[in-house]
Amino acid sequence: MIGIYGGTFDPVHYGHLRAALEVKEAVGMRELRFLPCRQPPHRPPPVADAGTRLRMLEIALADADPGFTLDTRELERSGPSYMVDTLGSIRKEVGDEPLCLILGLDAFLALPAWHRWRRLFGQAHIVVLQRPDYDVDYVEDLERCVEERQVADPSQLTTQPDGMIYFLEVTQLAIASTSIRRMLREGRSAKYLVPDAVLELIRRESLYAK
Numbered sequence: 532m533i534g535i536y537g538g539t540f541d542p543v544h545y546g547h548l549r550a551a552l553e554v555k556e557a558v559g560m561r562e563l564r565f566l567p568c569r570q571p572p573h574r575p576p577p578v579a580d581a582g583t584r585l586r587m588l589e590i591a592l593a594d595a596d597p598g599f600t601l602d603t604r605e606l607e608r609s610g611p612s613y614m615v616d617t618l619g620s621i622r623k624e625v626g627d628e629p630l631c632l633i634l635g636l637d638a639f640l641a642l643p644a645w646h647r648w649r650r651l652f653g654q655a656h657i658v659v660l661q662r663p664d665y666d667v668d669y670v671e672d673l674e675r676c677v678e679e680r681q682v683a684d685p686s687q688l689t690t691q692p693d694g695m696i697y698f699l700e701v702t703q704l705a706i707a708s709t710s711i712r713r714m715l716r717e718g719r720s721a722k723y724l725v726p727d728a729v730l731e732l733i734r735r736e737s738l739y740a741k
């Protein structure tokens with residue numbers, strides 16, 4: 532079982548790293564790939580360039596869990612980073628091994644706006660990082676998908692390569708790249724929110740200063 536954790540990672544922070552560890556353990560993944568996107572399809576372009584976001588991830592993962600890896604294919608592809616294209620190319624490489632696309636609840640609720648989103652269920656399972664007591668407001672199509680595809684036990688994800696949805700509650704760390712960028716812009720410290728070695732790179736290269 533391989534987990535795919537896509538994001539802008541502008542910059543990577545402990546909310547990402549802790550959630551990744553918990554999902555890897557809970558679902559029993561042999562590998563969890565961090566997948567930085569070049570050009571997020573539904574938001575403004577990242578502040579840090581692709582190479583810098585990749586270096587921050589490399590530094591953050593250097594002494595992390597041995598199952599954490601980096602998948603750079605979206606950075607090497609021009610144009611918007613559509614997940615359906617990415618999962619199609621990963622699927623070709625891994626054969627029938629189960630794949631899990633990992634999404635925060637907010638990202639999952641926006642899924643019907645993604646490019647050819649229904650195809651994703653034929654490429655991977657989806658593991659949703661749930662928030663306790665969050666008032667979920669589904670669009671109708673997505674609600675139907677959840678009714679048809681949700682499984683209660685992660686061991687069911689090993690029984691087929693794709694197509695199921697599993698909700699996992701992870702420790703809530705209210706950390707977001709947006710608020711880290713704001714802190715740094717205002718000259719405040721982001722220590723304990725971002726790995727020290729990543730903060731050192733941010734400081735050295737004056738990223739997010741203005």
Ligand SMILES: Nc1ncnc2c1ncn2[C@@H]1O[C@H](COP(=O)(O)OP(=O)(O)OP(=O)(O)O)[C@@H](O)[C@H]1O
Binds near residue numbers: 541660
């Ligand atoms: N604190 C967190 N805990 C768990 N998951 C998170 C957390 N922050 C982000 N995620 C999830 O990680 C994935 C990648 O997120 P992304 O790189 O956009 O980070 P972000 O902190 O949400 O950034 P931004 O504030 O710029 O939107 C998304 O699926 C998102 O839902």
Ligand SMILES: O=C(O)c1ccc[n+]([C@@H]2O[C@H](COP(=O)([O-])O)[C@@H](O)[C@H]2O)c1
Binds near residue numbers: 614
């Ligand atoms: O494929 C799409 O249409 C699509 C639309 C929005 C987001 N995504 C992906 O979802 C992941 C999380 O997005 P974000 O904006 O929270 O960083 C990241 O890997 C994006 O490339 C993908």
